[in-house]
Amino acid sequence: MKDINRLHTQALEMIKPIVAEIENKTFYQTAKVLEAFRSAQVCQHHLNGTNGYGYGDIGREALEHVFATLFGAEAALVRPQFVSGTHAIATALFAILRPGDTILFATGKPYDTLEKVIGFKNEPGSLRDWGINYRQIDLSSDDKIDIFTLQKLLEEDKSIRVVAFQRSRGYAWRKSLLQPDLTEAFALTKKIRPDVVIFVDNCYGELVEGFEPTQYGADLVAGSLIKNLGGGLAPTGGYIAGNKDLVNLAAERLTVPGTEGELGATGDFLRSTFHGLYLAPRMVAEALIGAIYAAALFSLAGFEVSPTIEEPRSDIIQAIKLNSAENMKAFCRGIQRFSPIDSHLTPEPWVMPGYDVPVIMAGGTFIAGSTAELSADGPLVPPYIIYFQGGLNRHHIFLAVQNALAEIIARN
Numbered sequence: 449m450k451d452i453n454r455l456h457t458q459a460l461e462m463i464k465p466i467v468a469e470i471e472n473k474t475f476y477q478t479a480k481v482l483e484a485f486r487s488a489q490v491c492q493h494h495l496n497g498t499n500g501y502g503y504g505d506i507g508r509e510a511l512e513h514v515f516a517t518l519f520g521a522e523a524a525l526v527r528p529q530f531v532s533g534t535h536a537i538a539t540a541l542f543a544i545l546r547p548g549d550t551i552l553f554a555t556g557k558p559y560d561t562l563e564k565v566i567g568f569k570n571e572p573g574s575l576r577d578w579g580i581n582y583r584q585i586d587l588s589s590d591d592k593i594d595i596f597t598l599q600k601l602l603e604e605d606k607s608i609r610v611v612a613f614q615r616s617r618g619y620a621w622r623k624s625l626l627q628p629d630l631t632e633a634f635a636l637t638k639k640i641r642p643d644v645v646i647f648v649d650n651c652y653g654e655l656v657e658g659f660e661p662t663q664y665g666a667d668l669v670a671g672s673l674i675k676n677l678g679g680g681l682a683p684t685g686g687y688i689a690g691n692k693d694l695v696n697l698a699a700e701r702l703t704v705p706g707t708e709g710e711l712g713a714t715g716d717f718l719r720s721t722f723h724g725l726y727l728a729p730r731m732v733a734e735a736l737i738g739a740i741y742a743a744a745l746f747s748l749a750g751f752e753v754s755p756t757i758e759e760p761r762s763d764i765i766q767a768i769k770l771n772s773a774e775n776m777k778a779f780c781r782g783i784q785r786f787s788p789i790d791s792h793l794t795p796e797p798w799v800m801p802g803y804d805v806p807v808i809m810a811g812g813t814f815i816a817g818s819t820a821e822l823s824a825d826g827p828l829v830p831p832y833i834i835y836f837q838g839g840l841n842r843h844h845i846f847l848a849v850q851n852a853l854a855e856i857i858a859r860n
């Protein structure tokens with residue numbers, strides 16, 4: 449433990465300048481969120497939800513106004529009826545694409561849960577099952593968007609209707625895609641095919657960089673409310689933001705044609721979702737500081753980390769190469785023991801439906817499955833990488849990460 453105290457002091461010293469940068473950014477993000485609240489004139493009675501059909505839900509309208517403003521977008525759809533981020537993304541894609549169209553993913557293989565939405569194995573009900581084609585451009589060897597291939601495909605394949613980008617590095621050992629990379633690819637796409645829809649899977653990226661993709665050229669973004677923008681308080685749900693006609697299509701795909709998104713009761717969703725969004729810049733900063741601390745502590749202890757502490761980040765994920773299945777289990781035990789909920793449980797690897805390999809997960813959260821709160825997971829396969837994200841309080845993250853390292857050291 450003495451060793452860990454020494455590493456802790458060193459790690460805090462190492463991350464000081466980066467923490468200062470994050471605080472500067474958070475100041476700016478907080479101003480942006482307050483401005484969005486002000487522009488919608490949010491008041492007490494917007495915090496109470498509706499039941500039944502949810503007609504005339506002024507709180508829902510105010511919340512969607514706040515999101516649209518924050519995203520620099522014409523419109524937003526922010527609903528508890530989205531069961532997950534994947535659902536919000538799928539709703540957007542099914543809303544825009546028609547049989548014979550092609551969706552082109554320009555940032556490599558999309559997030560795992562989207563494989564079944566796209567229909568990699570022609571799953572019933574998938575985009576592919578509806579006659580929508582899928583193409584993919586892998587990232588180049590230096591983890592950049594391959595814009596030469598993007599240009600070529602856009603010129604050749606007139607069936608391309610959506611070009612999709614994933615902002616977060618996701619659960620992969622690669623460099624983050626940053627705002628300048630995306631800006632360039634968006635501009636190129638619009639230059640060649642102004643009619644194409646630029647869609648961004650925005651999960652884990654919200655409020656990390658200075659701007660949201662809709663502010664630098666994306667037509668539509670979607671994400672989860674139990675990640676960054678929920679601030680740890682939103683109880684469920686997802687969002688879509690972007691051009692008004694596209695958001696309307698998505699609203700009518702989520703609900704029914706002819707209703708223009710005017711239905712959908714909010715129950716007790718509004719107060720905590722407004723509150724969570726208000727806190728989100730602070731919570732994202734805590735998660736980032738925790739991730740950078742973990743990168744510092746584990747690299748001091750001799751492990752390879754990605755991103756490194758200096759590398760620019762566009763999401764809140766930290767990957768650590770732990771080199772053995774036993775280390776992964778020890779890491780997860782350490783995180784779990786320092787969770788506010790379920791601290792007495794021991795994470796065990798299991799083969800989840802839809803996966804081929806055992807996965808281990810740690811997380812004891814107030815909102816079930818929330819990754820705005822501290823959580824860690826990874827597949828138990830070489831090189832044994834644990835992905836670690838979230839946390840609403842840096843001191844909790846520091847303690848949990850220290851304990852994860854202590855579990856690993858005790859084992860060796």
Ligand SMILES: *Cc1c(COP(=O)(O)O)cnc(C)c1O
Pocket residue numbers: 532533534535559561614616618649651652672
């Ligand atoms: C989390 C995530 C999703 C899916 O969100 P769920 O809420 O888990 O369905 C999609 N894409 C990326 C990049 C994500 O990180």
